[in-house]
Amino acid sequence: xxxxxxxxxxxxxxxxxxxxxxxxxxxxxxxxxxxxxxxxxxxxxxxxxxxxxxxxxxxxxxxxxxxxxxxxxxxxxxxxxxxxxxxxxxxxxxxxxxxxxxxxxxxxxxxxxxxxxxxxxxxxxxxxxxxxxxxxxxxxxxxxxxxxxxxxxxxxxxxxxxxxxxxxxxxxxxxxxxxxxxxxxxxxxxxxxxxxxxxxxxxxxxxxxxxxxxxxxxxxxxxxxxxxxxxxxxxxxxxxxxxxxxxxxxxxxxxxxxxxxxxxxxxxxxxxxxxxxxxxxxxxxxxxxxxxxxxxxxxxxxxxxxxxxxxxxxxxxxxxxxxxxxxxxxxxxxxxxxxxxxxxxxxxxx
Ligand SMILES: *Cc1c(COP(=O)(O)O)cnc(C)c1O
Numbered sequence: 324x325x326x327x328x329x330x331x332x333x334x335x336x337x338x339x340x341x342x343x344x345x346x347x348x349x350x351x352x353x354x355x356x357x358x359x360x361x362x363x364x365x366x367x368x369x370x371x372x373x374x375x376x377x378x379x380x381x382x383x384x385x386x387x388x389x390x391x392x393x394x395x396x397x398x399x400x401x402x403x404x405x406x407x408x409x410x411x412x413x414x415x416x417x418x419x420x421x422x423x424x425x426x427x428x429x430x431x432x433x434x435x436x437x438x439x440x441x442x443x444x445x446x447x448x449x450x451x452x453x454x455x456x457x458x459x460x461x462x463x464x465x466x467x468x469x470x471x472x473x474x475x476x477x478x479x480x481x482x483x484x485x486x487x488x489x490x491x492x493x494x495x496x497x498x499x500x501x502x503x504x505x506x507x508x509x510x511x512x513x514x515x516x517x518x519x520x521x522x523x524x525x526x527x528x529x530x531x532x533x534x535x536x537x538x539x540x541x542x543x544x545x546x547x548x549x550x551x552x553x554x555x556x557x558x559x560x561x562x563x564x565x566x567x568x569x570x571x572x573x574x575x576x577x578x579x580x581x582x583x584x585x586x587x588x589x590x591x592x593x594x595x596x597x598x599x600x601x602x603x604x605x606x607x608x609x610x611x612x613x614x615x616x617x618x619x620x621x622x623x624x625x626x627x628x629x630x631x632x633x634x635x636x637x638x639x640x641x642x643x644x645x646x647x648x649x650x651x652x653x654x655x656x657x658x659x660x661x662x663x664x665x666x667x668x669x670x671x672x673x
Contacts, residue, residue, distance in 0.1 A: 345642065348643055351654065379564050387546075405570075407530045428451035431476050467499075483624050505517060505528070530545060533574065543570060
């Protein structure tokens with residue numbers, strides 16, 4: 324007798340983020356901004372009150388109320404997830420069935436095609452060049468021709484940082500019968516959100532996360548915003564206790580500090596603009612930098628002549644960034660992180 328793994332998982336390996344201790348972490352698009360002491364204290368106080376022997380509220384009602392207020396949506400139109408990652412998984416697993424097809428862009432967030440393959444859903448991709456303008460007509464045409472049941476993409480895009488205008492996104496939503504999932508993980512840094520349209524369309528889900536601008540990647544918390552029908556389905560299919568009570572308590576508290584969060588996002592945006600400007604200036608002296616893309620997020624995307632070598636040389640200096648083929652994605656950091664990065668790049672690049 325010999326047990327055989329099924330084909331779809333035979334060649335999978337566990338996700339390996341950059342491990343090891345790096346002096347400067349500019350790889351994962353986390354927030355570099357430390358929480359102020361008074362807010363930190365309030366988060367810890369909220370955790371202290373949690374009854375750890377009890378199951379969490381399955382619908383995270385207090386948390387959803389706080390999130391609804393922060394995102395300005397109805398509290399019955401929000402579903403909390405164990406990171407938006409879990410919500411992406413649930414949406415693909417449960418809102419598609421056998422023989423359905425999902426469309427995403429290339430490049431885009433890798434988890435969309437990962438979950439599709441895990442759930443045996445055919446995932447089509449459409450090239451979305453960072454150098455060409457976005458064409459919503461072409462996307463609609465492809466969706467129609469290929470009879471896709473779902474379109475999922477990040478806006479602004481991870482990894483290119485390029486955004487699709489609100490008008491272009493809505494044009495797609497309005498002209499298709501497919502479900503459109505718009506992952507606004509970085510929309511805290513840009514102004515083309517469609518969160519206010521959460522109840523206007525019956526084929527729209529918007530994802531938001533606390534991992535980027537909110538600065539709490541460690542607590543694993545994301546949200547899906549959608550109309551009543553879709554929200555009811557998402558709440559029905561998720562596992563009952565998907566968001567633990569410590570995360571619910573911290574999430575409730577942090578989302579009640581709307582002004583602070585908006586101000587933090589502005590500070591991170593400012594640091595990203597400085598990073599982009601510094602890199603653009605450097606690209607004039609260094610031919611290794613082919614192109615610096617404008618950023619609508621908390622990271623800068625670069626086309627390099629020598630991405631692999633640059634990545635390795637930075638790593639040797641204790642600075643970790645993300646490399647994707649000929650491109651490098653650098654998360655914005657504090658002034659000192661940025662200075663150290665620039666100094667290293669001046670040294671490394673030709
Ligand atoms: C970082 C990121 C997320 C966030 O995932 P969480 O599970 O909420 O941490 C979602 N989508 C995209 C495109 C991202 O880059």
